[in-house]
Amino acid sequence: MATALLPHFRRPPPLYRLARALRRVGLIVLVLLVLGLAVEVYSVSKVVGSSPGSSGFSAQFLPNETFELAGTFHVPNSGPLPITDFRLHLRLLDAAASYLGGATGGPITLAGGSNTSVPIVVYLPFAAGGAVSSLLTEDQTLTVQLWANGTYGYLFPAGIATSTTDTWGAPFANYQVATAAAGPGNGTSELAVTISYQNHAGFDEVGSLDFAVLSERGTTCGTGSLPVDVPAQGSFNEQQTVAIASGCAPAGGSVTAALLAPDDVVVPLPAEAVS
C-alpha cells in the first residue's frame, strides 16, 4: 500500500543521465566564468582610476666608468584582485634614437588594494665612443620608453606601454679646453691650459680634474691637475700653466682629462685638440 502512495517515478537511463550531467557541467563552468569575468571587469575599473607615479630619478657616477640612474615607481593596485608576475621595463634612447640603456623591475606580485614601490636602476657605461659618452658633455632630450606587464587576476595577461621625453643635463656641458703658449721660463716652454664647463647635472662634482698635454704622436708633454668643487648647476673655468718637456711639441696634439672623484670614481672626458 505504501508504494502506491508514492509519486510515479522512473530513474532516467544511464546515457540520458550522462548527457544531462555533461550539459550541467558545461553550464556550471559557463556561470563560473561569467561571474569571474564580472569580478575582473569590476576590479579593472578600480585599477584604471588609480594613477602610478615615480619619485624621480637620481644620477651618480660609479667607479667602473658608469652612470647609475636610480628611481622608484609607485604602482597602485586599487582592485581586489592581485596582479601577478608584474614587470616594469625602462629603456633610454638619445635624440638620435640610439639605445643608451635599460632596466627591468620585478617580477613581483601586486596584491589587491596595495601600493607597491618598484625600484629601477639603469646603468649607463660611458665607454669612449659609445652613445652614452655624449651624455657627459651634451645636454639632450632623451626618450624614455616605459612598459609594464603582468597577469591580472590570474586570467588576463596585460601590458601597458608609454613613451615620453625628458631633458638630460650633462655634468660637463659645453666642455672646452683652450691652450695658449706661455712665455718661456728657465729655458723650458710652457702651455696655459684653460678648462671650462657647466655642471647641468643634479649632483655636485668634487675631486680633481687631472689632465695631460699630448703631442701629435701621443707622447705626454706635460700634466696638470685642477681641484674641482662644482655644485649642481654651477660652472667651472680654471687655468693652469703646464711645463712642456723639452723635445715634445704639443702643436697638433691634444689634451686629455679625467675627473678623479672620491670612491675611486674616474670619469674620462673627451680629448680636445690643442688650439
Add this chain to the structure above:
Amino acid sequence: MIAPAEPPKHGYQIPPLGQRILASALRLVPLFVLLVGLPLAGLAFLSDHGIALPIASVTVTGFGLAIAVLAALRSILRPSRAYGPVAIAASATSLAYLLVLLAQATYHIAVPNSSVTVTLDVARFLALLLIVPAFGLASALVTTIEDLRHPAERLPFDYPA
C-alpha cells in the same frame, strides 16, 4: 486522504510544433542580442573611439547568427532524432568561433591622443570558455548515441506528462 499519483497516459507529452517554433523564436531574440547585437555595438563603440580590435564584424555576425539559429533549431527538433546532430553542429560552431577568437586573442590598443598602448591577452579566458561547448559537444554525442540505440527513450524525461 491522499490521492494516488496518476501515471502518465503516454509517458510523455510533446508540445506541438507550432508552440516549439514560437518558443524558439522568442528565445532567438535574446540570443541574437547577446551573440550579435552587443558584440557589434561594442566593436562599433571602440572603433568610434579610435580603438580597433582584430575581430571582423562579419566574423561576429556570421558565427553569432549561426550559433543562435542552430540553438533555436536544436530546441525545435528536440523531440526528434535530429536533435543530437543539430546539437553537435551548434556546439561545433561555438567551438570554431572560440578557436577563431583564440587565434587573435592578443589585442594591441593604442589609446587615442596619447602615447599609451595597452596590450590585452584574453587567450586564457577563451581557452577556459572552450570547456563549455566541449561539454555541450560531448553531451550531444551521447544523446545522438542514445537516440540511435534507444529511440524515444529520453522523451518521457525531456517532456514528462
